[in-house]
Amino acid sequence: MSTRTVELVEIDERRLLRRLDDLAQRGALPGGGLYRPLYSSAWASAMELVSAWLKEGELFVRRDAVGNVWGRVEGSRGGRAVVTGSHIDTVRGGGALDGALGVVAGIEAVASLWERYGRPTRILECVAICEEEGSRFNTNFWGSRAIADRLEPNEAERVRDPDGVTLADGMRAVGLDPSNLASAVRRDIDMFVELHIEQGPILEDHGPRLGVVTTIAGSAHLEIVVRGQADHAGAMAMTRRRDAMLGAATMALAIADVATKMGHPAVATIGTIALEPAQVNVVPGVARFTVDTRHSEPARRTELITQIGDACRTVARERGLDVEIRSLRDRPPVTLSPRVADVLRRACFAAGIPPRDMTSGAGHDAQVLSAAANVGMLFVPSIGGRSHCPEEATAAEDVVLGTRALATALHELAYQA
Amino acid sequence: MSTRTVELVEIDERRLLRRLDDLAQRGALPGGGLYRPLYSSAWASAMELVSAWLKEGELFVRRDAVGNVWGRVEGSRGGRAVVTGSHIDTVRGGGALDGALGVVAGIEAVASLWERYGRPTRILECVAICEEEGSRFNTNFWGSRAIADRLEPNEAERVRDPDGVTLADGMRAVGLDPSNLASAVRRDIDMFVELHIEQGPILEDHGPRLGVVTTIAGSAHLEIVVRGQADHAGAMAMTRRRDAMLGAATMALAIADVATKMGHPAVATIGTIALEPAQVNVVPGVARFTVDTRHSEPARRTELITQIGDACRTVARERGLDVEIRSLRDRPPVTLSPRVADVLRRACFAAGIPPRDMTSGAGHDAQVLSAAANVGMLFVPSIGGRSHCPEEATAAEDVVLGTRALATALHELAYQA
Numbered sequence: 059m060s061t062r063t064v065e066l067v068e069i070d071e072r073r074l075l076r077r078l079d080d081l082a083q084r085g086a087l088p089g090g091g092l093y094r095p096l097y098s099s100a101w102a103s104a105m106e107l108v109s110a111w112l113k114e115g116e117l118f119v120r121r122d123a124v125g126n127v128w129g130r131v132e133g134s135r136g137g138r139a140v141v142t143g144s145h146i147d148t149v150r151g152g153g154a155l156d157g158a159l160g161v162v163a164g165i166e167a168v169a170s171l172w173e174r175y176g177r178p179t180r181i182l183e184c185v186a187i188c189e190e191e192g193s194r195f196n197t198n199f200w201g202s203r204a205i206a207d208r209l210e211p212n213e214a215e216r217v218r219d220p221d222g223v224t225l226a227d228g229m230r231a232v233g234l235d236p237s238n239l240a241s242a243v244r245r246d247i248d249m250f251v252e253l254h255i256e257q258g259p260i261l262e263d264h265g266p267r268l269g270v271v272t273t274i275a276g277s278a279h280l281e282i283v284v285r286g287q288a289d290h291a292g293a294m295a296m297t298r299r300r301d302a303m304l305g306a307a308t309m310a311l312a313i314a315d316v317a318t319k320m321g322h323p324a325v326a327t328i329g330t331i332a333l334e335p336a337q338v339n340v341v342p343g344v345a346r347f348t349v350d351t352r353h354s355e356p357a358r359r360t361e362l363i364t365q366i367g368d369a370c371r372t373v374a375r376e377r378g379l380d381v382e383i384r385s386l387r388d389r390p391p392v393t394l395s396p397r398v399a400d401v402l403r404r405a406c407f408a409a410g411i412p413p414r415d416m417t418s419g420a421g422h423d424a425q426v427l428s429a430a431a432n433v434g435m436l437f438v439p440s441i442g443g444r445s446h447c448p449e450e451a452t453a454a455e456d457v458v459l460g461t462r463a464l465a466t467a468l469h470e471l472a473y474q475a
Numbered sequence: 476m477s478t479r480t481v482e483l484v485e486i487d488e489r490r491l492l493r494r495l496d497d498l499a500q501r502g503a504l505p506g507g508g509l510y511r512p513l514y515s516s517a518w519a520s521a522m523e524l525v526s527a528w529l530k531e532g533e534l535f536v537r538r539d540a541v542g543n544v545w546g547r548v549e550g551s552r553g554g555r556a557v558v559t560g561s562h563i564d565t566v567r568g569g570g571a572l573d574g575a576l577g578v579v580a581g582i583e584a585v586a587s588l589w590e591r592y593g594r595p596t597r598i599l600e601c602v603a604i605c606e607e608e609g610s611r612f613n614t615n616f617w618g619s620r621a622i623a624d625r626l627e628p629n630e631a632e633r634v635r636d637p638d639g640v641t642l643a644d645g646m647r648a649v650g651l652d653p654s655n656l657a658s659a660v661r662r663d664i665d666m667f668v669e670l671h672i673e674q675g676p677i678l679e680d681h682g683p684r685l686g687v688v689t690t691i692a693g694s695a696h697l698e699i700v701v702r703g704q705a706d707h708a709g710a711m712a713m714t715r716r717r718d719a720m721l722g723a724a725t726m727a728l729a730i731a732d733v734a735t736k737m738g739h740p741a742v743a744t745i746g747t748i749a750l751e752p753a754q755v756n757v758v759p760g761v762a763r764f765t766v767d768t769r770h771s772e773p774a775r776r777t778e779l780i781t782q783i784g785d786a787c788r789t790v791a792r793e794r795g796l797d798v799e800i801r802s803l804r805d806r807p808p809v810t811l812s813p814r815v816a817d818v819l820r821r822a823c824f825a826a827g828i829p830p831r832d833m834t835s836g837a838g839h840d841a842q843v844l845s846a847a848a849n850v851g852m853l854f855v856p857s858i859g860g861r862s863h864c865p866e867e868a869t870a871a872e873d874v875v876l877g878t879r880a881l882a883t884a885l886h887e888l889a890y891q892a
Binding site for chain 2: 256
């Protein structure tokens with residue numbers, strides 16, 4: 059890391075915090091928490107707000123083919139762009155900061171730089187990415203994959219939401235043309251910097267208040283189908299059953315045990331389960347559940363997946379059940395740009411914080427965009443390590459600190475290069 | 476039991492077996508198994524078939540206010556009626572005999588008696604009861620409770636199916652008038668006799684081929700809600716989680732263990748489970764599951780329910796979770812009529828089979844009708860003890876044997892009394 063020093067950039071703190079509150083109203087659920095699924099009315103309403111803020115900042119505003127919204131300041135030297143941003147969509151019942159912080163802080167950082175420092179040497183952009191969470195359609199990273207030219211053939215026509223609506227129909231519902239997807243590809247991005255909440259407890263428990271991400275853990279999603287025998291809940295003796303639910307329960311505990319024993323940063327989560335026939339008075343004949351498992355080291359990650367499979371097969375054998383294990387999705391770990399990490403570290407030092415180098419257990423647009431650009435990520439603490447829930451929160455001073463550090467890094471990248 | 480001997484009644488075996496096959500086509504699912512939910516088109520089609528058979532047998536056919544279909548032969552002496560039958564609806568993915576056997580065998584027995592012996596002294600009826608399983612609307616025993624005057628106030632307007640359709644709207648869809656429910660009540664039934672498959676493995680494992688039910692185990696349905704903390708599946712450390720799914724899994728295993736340790740006829744089944752927010756990449760914050768638990772002895776049954784609650788609370792405490800346990804339904808054990816059981820035993824002896832006295836783990840219309848009549852039940856073996864599944868089956872010779880024993884009992888009750 060170079061010892062070059064930089065000055066911490068000022069931002070409009072009140073505007074930043076007010077906008078985060080405003081965005082949290084778009085898709086707010088009556089019972090608490092947010093839901094802004096891709097191409098929904100809540101999503102469209104959030105994107106309108108983003109567009110209005112970009113116009114207010116006198117940026118050139120553009121919506122691309124998948125609905126990513128871009129705000130741009132031309133650079134005096136042209137060339138490849140420096141970009142910041144994050145995603146606008148949320149999980150069901152999610153919080154106000156996952157994705158939203160990176161969008162609002164990105165707009166704040168770029169607008170502040172433009173207001174205070176005028177035209178940059180490099181093209182400077184911020185982007186609200188349309189989708190990252192996979193919370194509506196059976197796919198994810200739709201926005202960043204469109205930018206990085208990683209969409210699959212006919213994906214828009216093939217992928218559906220639980221109501222059977224295709225991505226293509228979802229696009230049409232918000233005025234987008236699914237025949238035009240290739241125009242979303244950007245081959246002219248040099249740097250992408252994303253500010254995000256940590257979504258875990260490390261910065262809160264051990265400090266400091268800023269983290270620079272060096273690696274994003276690869277997530278593997280498995281579907282596990284347990285087949286036993288459906289029987290009458292009143293008439294079939296306990297000792298004669300081949301109960302798929304009890305098999306799945308035993309497997310779930312064994313899977314969690316495998317990840318816990320391997321230790322940080324190994325994780326494994328059973329997030330969904332469905333039984334068949336799903337009647338109160340019938341012994342379940344089939345149980346299907348998903349496992350989300352992650353590790354930042356490729357070899358350990360492979361070992362984790364292998365141990366999970368072995369544990370399930372052992373349980374199935376002991377209980378006279380059949381088990382099928384299928385990979386739904388397999389994203390390898392991604393190493394981010396050491397050069398951008400250096401810039402981010404200098405910005406943290408400018409804020410008086412020697413940052414922690416971190417692995418992100420969560421997936422991010424940054425990992426997809428790293429195929430197309432030099433990518434860096436900055437973390438601020440999550441209170442209680444909570445995320446993907448209504449209680450997701452970060453102290454206001456940490457939101458401001460992170461946004462100033464982001465603006466400072468963008469200043470070095472776009473004005474001093 | 477009296478030592479009076481009776482003669483085994485003849486029936487039309489081929490007609491009986493053909494009709495069982497025909498009825499199994501109504502509501503057959505493409506992937507195997509049946510689904511005839513109350514007031515569906517499959518249900519209506521099955522009821523049409525039943526009506527046609529009753530007319531073919533020259534019985535007086537009538538559909539009552541809830542859609543139970545009755546076939547009647549007047550008795551020379553009038554008085555209170557002797558009735559046989561069972562339910563026409565099925566669980567989702569159920570088999571061809573649960574309920575259907577009692578309906579088809581009941582029609583066969585009454586029609587054979589009418590054909591061979593002419594007018595009985597007592598009124599003799601068979602009934603296809605509209606609903607017993609609770610597989611569409613959030614209620615069950617709808618047909619037998621209407622007969623026994625056990626419907627709840629406004630139940631038809633209040634109870635809905637998963638699509639939000641009320642029972643009253645379901646009735647209107649098949650031409651029934653929900654304002655007319657009281658007319659379904661029967662206060663003139665003396666005896667009700669039901670032939671049913673055992674749905675468990677006892678007759679198959681230990682013999683003989685006929686069982687006389689003395690008690691129906693009471694079922695209690697509980698809903699258990701486990702509350703933990705929703706978190707990011709990638710970022711929240713395994714050791715910091717309050718995972719509602721892992722809590723529910725541990726409880727499910729503990730509940731099964733309680734029933735297994737108490738021994739036959741104690742059972743406990745987790746038939747449904749739902750997680751929130753039910754996303755692959757979110758640690759579940761809430762898990763809701765149902766427990767169906769049964770025992771034929773009231774004191775042991777209470778102990779079983781208490782132990783299940785204690786087990787869940789212990790798991791919740793150990794895992795830092797909250798748990799709520801709610802009773803969805805609580806049906807006490809029912810003792811059937813010793814007098815009708817005697818008649819059924821004589822009929823079994825007439826068939827050359829000294830029957831086994833049995834407890835039914837499964838619930839039946841008979842238990843509801845026992846509030847309004849003297850009730851008896853006859854069991855035939857289930858192959859492999861299987862029921863509520865596509866593989867539900869009984870050997871053809873046992874179907875014939877059971878139907879002849881039923882006809883013989885009805886002969887004694889309606890012709891010799």
